[in-house]
Amino acid sequence: MLENLNMWEFVGLLLLALLIFGDRLPKVIGDGMRLVRNLRNMARSATTDLSRELGTDIQLEDLHPKAFIRKHLLSEEEEQAIRKPLQGVYDDLRSDVTGVHDELKDVAVAADPRGTAGRPAATSGTAPAQRVASYDDAT
Structure with missing residues (x-):
């Protein structure tokens, strides 16, 4: 200290x-x-x-x-037995979230006729899908 x-x-x-x-x-x-x-x-x-x-x-x-x-x-085997089902749930959830994220990106690109979905929005009135896509591209 x-x-x-x-x-x-x-x-x-x-x-x-x-x-x-x-x-x-x-x-x-x-x-x-x-x-x-x-x-x-x-x-x-x-x-x-x-x-x-x-x-x-x-x-x-x-x-x-x-x-x-x-x-x-817990022994190491018991710890692995506890972690295994939870790891599967985690992997499934992660793949689902990634799929939803990719679909949102596709919707944002398809909904933007000017092709500006990848750029940060200048106004707060932009569509949520555009904000998601622009945030993802910025990070």
């Missing part, structure tokens, strides 16, 4: 802390450090207890639900 601060910002924060807390600043810093230390100890003991209960080695990063399930509850 402190690596994002330059020297002047750090000095400014220190002066602000001195103005707010005055002579109590060392006690406030000590209390803050004690709080951080206690939170780390609680997290460490929680991961140790969880590791002991599950019989696996759990790190603090593994407590994210997705990472926990992926690493400790």
Whole structure:
């Protein structure tokens, strides 16, 4: 966190802390450090207890639900079995959206007698298909 601060910002924060807390600043810093230390100890003991209960080695990063399930509850085969049907749905949806997009492009080109469907529209009163085609060509 402190690596994002330059020297002047750090000095400014220190002066602000001195103005707010005055002579109590060392006690406030000590209390803050004690709080951080206690939170780390609680997290460490929680991961140790969880590791002991599950019989696996759990790190603090593994407590994210997705990472926990992926690493400790599912085998690679089970994970692939879960992903396979979802991947098929994703591929089908992507191909459908691509088909609709191509059809909209064709309609925009066919509906424009001047052949300007590929250029950005100058007014806001253009047809939606023309706006889709011009946006797609611009990106």
